[in-house]
Amino acid sequence: MNMRIVARLINLPENRGVRVETAAHPVLLVRVGDQVRAFEADCPHAGAPLEQGVICNGHIVCPWHKAAFAMDSGAVREPPALVGLKQYPVQVHDGVVSVGDTALCAEPTPLPHDSRCFAVIGAGAAGAAAVASLKRRGFTGRLLWIDREPNPAYDRTALSKFVIAGQMAADDTPALLDEAVVIHGEVQRLDAAAKRIELVDGRHFDYDAALVATGGDAQRLDIPGAVLNNVFVLRSRDDAARISAAAASATCAVIIGDSFIGLEAASALRQRGLVVQVVSRHAIPLAAQLGPRIGAAIRQLHEDHGVIFHSNTEPERLDGHGAVSTVLLKNGNRLAADLVLIGVGVQPATAFIDGVQKAEDHSLQVDAHLQAAPGLWAAGDNVTFAWQQHPTRIEHWRVAQQLGVLAARNMLGEAQTYADVPFFWTYHFDKTFELLGHPRHWNRLHLEGDLHHHDFIALLCHDDQVEAVIACEHQQAMADLSQRMQQPLGKAEALDIIRRR
Ligand SMILES: Cc1cc2nc3c(=O)[nH]c(=O)nc-3n(C[C@H](O)[C@H](O)[C@H](O)COP(=O)(O)OP(=O)(O)OC[C@H]3O[C@@H](n4cnc5c(N)ncnc54)[C@H](O)[C@@H]3O)c2cc1C
């Protein structure tokens, strides 16, 4: 193997990775004492430059969506990455660091022969993370992975940011796994007592262990005109393809609902040149999740780009001949609309499950190990699980993946509980807002930076304890905090981390 000199040990700091270009590929050098490891330099999730992330708690943490990799082996520890970093051989002689051209082999060690059949229903965030985890752990039994979408296991988060903006074809939405083999079919019944899955087309499968990772169905509106053409919801790649096609010939769009997805869609369609109006029951978007100051700053960002808000109201009906042309609001206003996007939340997709306790919102109630019934686990948007002793349901991509990994490990016989930090990101007019934690009981907001220029980091504290952090343009500090918040974190310590980054 060719070894190439890439650096001097003396030039490598211990607290961050250093990117070096070799003839073959860029590598990330990570130093611990006199030892150096070399990994692929770009995050396998979406290509972030890992030298801009942090080294913390023995992990390399990605700056963009906070995937974490073991710094000794590159093994993936936290999604959204579903595979580890390729590792390259390193030699250090007389303070000179050389790296080999060919990655070390990282094949999983197969577990002993397993005659069980595992079923994973749903090939979204949670299902794909679970399947990746089962493969990584060397599961040798039969694996049935089922989804009702024809080409599932893609990055749903790109739909509202890039596909409907016309920047990415729906078919180019990034895939979640290489070589994914998914059975195409819709599950119409899961009999938890009999451990049997029945598909709409009559096929049926018996399982030893199953994971329900079916996410949610976008809610529609029960008002006159809701079935007109060009009235959309956004959950799947097909939804996004239809919205993008309609947007190509539209001049004005109305978004019903000021959820993250509604606002991401407002940003995407506005950047495409449409007149965009957002109708909302609230005065300030996202105030319930982020508080009024940050919600108001996000609204201002939209208004600065020409989005028009109609607050404290809701639609009475949609009018049009064949296709929608007008939205009549309860406050009497009429809005012209060539397309309407309804973004008023999702309902957990669990109607097909028999013999399992469901919460009022139709989500599955699971124990601390994500188990809903003997042999049955659940993960993702469709589950209410115990987090910090509270029943919690969280609709975040990375949380769904974390839960999927946890469920997979427990299907294999472990007894893991969720001890991770929820993370969410959202993208509006080229600004990425990030949220760590799950704000619930906070009573103090401490702001560093400038909210109105969208360069800030805000601590949402319960007294002096950090409950959540929201930031824009502070990806490194957030990467650090994504690890530090795994333990209780006081405000003073958090500020120290932020000011050092
Ligand atoms: C447009 C959009 C943008 C988003 N952006 C972000 C973001 O930027 N950041 C973030 O943190 N979160 C984001 N989210 C939220 C995130 O995508 C969800 O939290 C996440 O997808 C939940 O994962 P899941 O596996 O529970 O469900 P899903 O990813 O929805 O996967 C569920 C799968 O189950 C399948 N399924 C359902 N019912 C059946 C059935 N009966 N039979 C067979 N298959 C079935 C579905 O076809 C689907 O493929 C976004 C969501 C959307 C819709």
Ligand code: FES
């Ligand atoms: S690019 Fe690294 S986690 Fe997304």
